[in-house]
Amino acid sequence: MTTEQCVAFLQKKSTTNGDSVFSHLSQLIQFLVATKPDSAVDLLELSLLLKQTRFIPEEGPKVPRSWKFHAKEKFVKHHPDRKPPPLESEEQNGDEEETKEENDPAYSAENYLYDSIFFEAVGMGLGRAENYQVVLAMRQLASTKMVLKMRFFGKFFGIKSNYYVFETTSKPVPPEEAAKLPSYGVEAIPKENGIGPNAHTYWVCSRPGAEFYRLPDVTPLQIKTARQIKKFLTGDLKAEVSAFPVFPGLEENYLRAQIARISATTELAIKGFYKGGAGGGNLEKSEEYAPLGFAELKTLENWVHKNQYLNLQGRTTLYVPEKKEEEGEEGGGEEKEEKPPSPEETEVIPERLTSVDTDAELMEGWKQWSFITSSTHKNLKHQVIGLRSILWPGAFTVVTPTGFSNVYIGWGRKLRHYVPPLPPPVMKEFEGLGPERRDLPPIPKPPEPVKVEGEGEEAPPAE
Structure with a gap:
């Protein structure tokens, strides 16, 4: 037998008091180390003393079966919409079903x-x-x-x-x-x-x-x-x-x-x-x-x-977006120069x-x-x-x-040094309609006389 098999054999519990040889010998050695008697070998009755003084809890009073059935009837009477507790056989079947569900989940x-x-x-x-x-x-x-x-x-x-x-x-x-999910415009x-x-x-x-x-x-x-x-x-x-x-x-x-x-x-x-x-x-x-x-x-x-x-x-x-046909292209006009392919293409x-x-x-x-x-x-x-x-x-x-x-x-960051993006290109200056002129602007014309409604004569100019 291997060491593990020997330890497992000594750990088998007794059917009478639930004790094992392994635990009993452990308590015996612990007691000898704590008391330190002069002649520990001569104390043969020590093993029997530990067995007699060991605390063994007794089983409590059992509930009569008639009380159990009375409690079930009372539960069903006050809670008719709920099912009564399952029997022992049903509990075993339920445990088997739960085990199957755990082994075969929906995900x-x-x-x-x-x-x-x-x-x-x-x-x-x-x-x-x-x-x-x-x-x-x-x-x-x-x-x-x-x-x-x-x-x-x-x-x-x-x-x-x-x-x-x-x-x-x-x-x-x-x-x-899907309609409730946030969106940020059309791209x-x-x-x-x-x-x-x-x-x-x-x-x-x-x-x-x-x-x-x-x-x-x-x-x-x-x-x-x-x-x-x-x-x-x-x-x-x-x-x-x-x-x-x-x-x-x-x-x-x-x-x-x-x-x-x-x-x-x-x-x-x-x-x-x-x-x-x-x-x-x-x-x-x-x-x-x-x-x-x-x-x-x-x-x-x-x-x-x-x-x-x-x-x-x-x-x-x-x-690749669809190309829209512009007006006038169908008439057989001059062909436009093709744009060079973009880096994305x-x-x-x-x-x-x-x-x-x-x-x-x-x-x-x-x-x-x-x-x-x-x-x-x-x-x-x-x-x-x-x-x-x-x-x-x-x-x-x-x-x-x-x-x-x-x-x-x-941190969700890439190992790249931060390079600030370049500002947008500078807008071109306004191109004039003609050459620059240095002469004075023309003299404006005098205002025309204002006619008064309902009269054929012209109104005198304001002073």
Whole structure:
């Protein structure tokens, strides 16, 4: 027998008094150490004395069954709209049904509490107590909102309060509720609905257990403007974003724009884990995927971007407005010169699931990603490995036994020095109609005499 088996055998409790050999010997040794007798070996009756003096609680008086039935009848009489307590057999069946419901919930969520162990191993995360609170908040969100899939996106630090962000795939929003969502005018470039930066719905709360708030969809103009400003979050979703250029929205829209940028840039996957996703389609787990070794995972070639890139327009697909035919063009007039293509039209966007090794360097020899491990010793057999984004401080990806996990914990700011935007171009001066004249203006003509109504004669001039 092994040591664990021996300890388990000694811990078996007696059917008479509920005691075990392990606990009895522990009390015996504790008593000898406390009293310190001269000849402890000769005190053979000490074991029997401990057994006789041990306190064993007695069972209280049992309630007669007739009293139980009387209480049930009284309950049904005073509360006819409620069902009576179930019988013992019904309770067992109910427990089985509850177990089935727990094993097969109406929503699916990542096991963040399990993944947090590996984040903690590489020195990242929120802490065990806060991780447990986040998991409870996920259950609260699933029970109160129409959520199909969910994962913890991350935590954004603010000046007055923080934001806990949860990424969900929600059920379709009814048209009545969609009309209540705030909007900020009509933009020249429309937003993408259900794909790209708006493929998921994001919920935020100031702390685990607080009320959840649904962030509105992000627009291309908000993403383009967020790229030009650097702001700290205040913690108030309805606060104004004081910046230049003027941001089209409140802090909730700015937070949503930063989430879209971070999600498109920092969410990674292991190469070969997914397949598909062309043209904005859904990703599917590859059946041919085989876990990679530690040496293979420590190369950037084996890591890919999970989400689509955002182009200069703030979209994943290029939007080309329809050309309006001007009047007079049908008459066969002269052809107008074609405008040169804009930078947005000539931009080359990398495809989905592109290796992170092809990302542009921040500086010469300075990659956007760095590896983090659970230990600096190279000869350890088991280690945890992950990646850290240098471009977006706070974005981490870690390898887990089931695949990988992404999280963001930071201030929502990009690692770029602030460059004030240039002022708008100076307006051109007014061009005169002719050459400059230096002679005096002409003398005005004398006023004409005023006629009096009803008389044929002219009125005399006023003195």
